Amino acid sequence: MITIVTDSNAQLPPELGERYGIEVVPLTVTVDGEDFLEGVDLDADAFYARFASATPTVTTSQPSPGRFAETYARVAEEGAEAILSVHIGSAVSGTVNSARLAAEGSPVPVRVVDTGTASFGISCCAWEAAEALRTGSSLEDAAQLAEELAVSVGNVFVVRALDLARAGGRLAAGVEAPDEAITILSLVAGEIKSVGTAETVDEAAMVMADYAVLAGRRLRAAVGIADPAAAPLWRALEDRLAAAPEVLEVVRYRIGPSVGAHTGPGTAGAFFYPTLSPTR
Numbered sequence: 366m367i368t369i370v371t372d373s374n375a376q377l378p379p380e381l382g383e384r385y386g387i388e389v390v391p392l393t394v395t396v397d398g399e400d401f402l403e404g405v406d407l408d409a410d411a412f413y414a415r416f417a418s419a420t421p422t423v424t425t426s427q428p429s430p431g432r433f434a435e436t437y438a439r440v441a442e443e444g445a446e447a448i449l450s451v452h453i454g455s456a457v458s459g460t461v462n463s464a465r466l467a468a469e470g471s472p473v474p475v476r477v478v479d480t481g482t483a484s485f486g487i488s489c490c491a492w493e494a495a496e497a498l499r500t501g502s503s504l505e506d507a508a509q510l511a512e513e514l515a516v517s518v519g520n521v522f523v524v525r526a527l528d529l530a531r532a533g534g535r536l537a538a539g540v541e542a543p544d545e546a547i548t549i550l551s552l553v554a555g556e557i558k559s560v561g562t563a564e565t566v567d568e569a570a571m572v573m574a575d576y577a578v579l580a581g582r583r584l585r586a587a588v589g590i591a592d593p594a595a596a597p598l599w600r601a602l603e604d605r606l607a608a609a610p611e612v613l614e615v616v617r618y619r620i621g622p623s624v625g626a627h628t629g630p631g632t633a634g635a636f637f638y639p640t641l642s643p644t645r
Contacts, residue, residue, distance in 0.1 A: 433467035522634020
């Protein structure tokens with residue numbers, strides 16, 4: 366048995382975690398000087414509640430090698446014969462380095478994957494690798510698939526707090542939020558760009574879904590939401606993606622603290638990728 370391990374920046378929903386038996390190692394999120402383990406003692410609802418009075422100061426840090434070592438030892442005791450550890454890109458986090466240090470002392474072989482991406486893009490890589498393992502792929506084949514997939518993962522989203530995105534240094538020059546329009550964004554080659562505007566939630570969902578299906582046929586997709594303020598767009602986008610013949614499956618996820626620190630409340634969007642795995 367090969368077990369997949371990822372980190373909490375992947376925003377992995379319980380549905381996929383339970384389906385494939387994926388383990389999640391939490392990042393540490395520091396909010397106004399107080400440390401929390403993401404998804405363990407700070408969930409999305411509690412995090413966005415911190416924005417009610419003022420924008421909090423938020424930083425994140427990678428899991429320690431010891432935390433990874435504990436996870437690797439536990440899954441080995443539970444029957445794993447090897448581990449595929451799929452993580453946030455090393456250019457933005459030290460998580461991969463922690464995983465590699467822990468792998469050296471693991472009781473079973475560990476293949477660490479640096480996805481070069483972040484947020485649900487990591488989960489896309491783990492999702493496709495899990496499908497490959499399910500159909501009999503080897504550890505190395507699944508790892509290579511996860512590594513290669515990252516460049517094919519697309520995203521589209523809206524944010525209410527453009528100032529947070531701008532503070533992160535990735536917002537393209539000239540991107541603004543018109544008073545009576547919804548600006549639709551995508552992170553492409555490390556830069557957040559505008560890919561359209563809309564006047565209503567339904568129109569925004571249509572523009573976002575159309576952008577996703579341009580990626581090709583046989584897509585898997587996930588629709589994410591920060592907090593209930595974005596729920597109408599969440600539902601409208603999910604409905605449109607689920608109805609598109611190109612989309613094989615749509616799952617839901619929450620935008621947790623390690624991603625929400627850069628986008629804020631009111632954010633909704635989707636990740637999508639062209640799958641190579643056979644349909645069930």
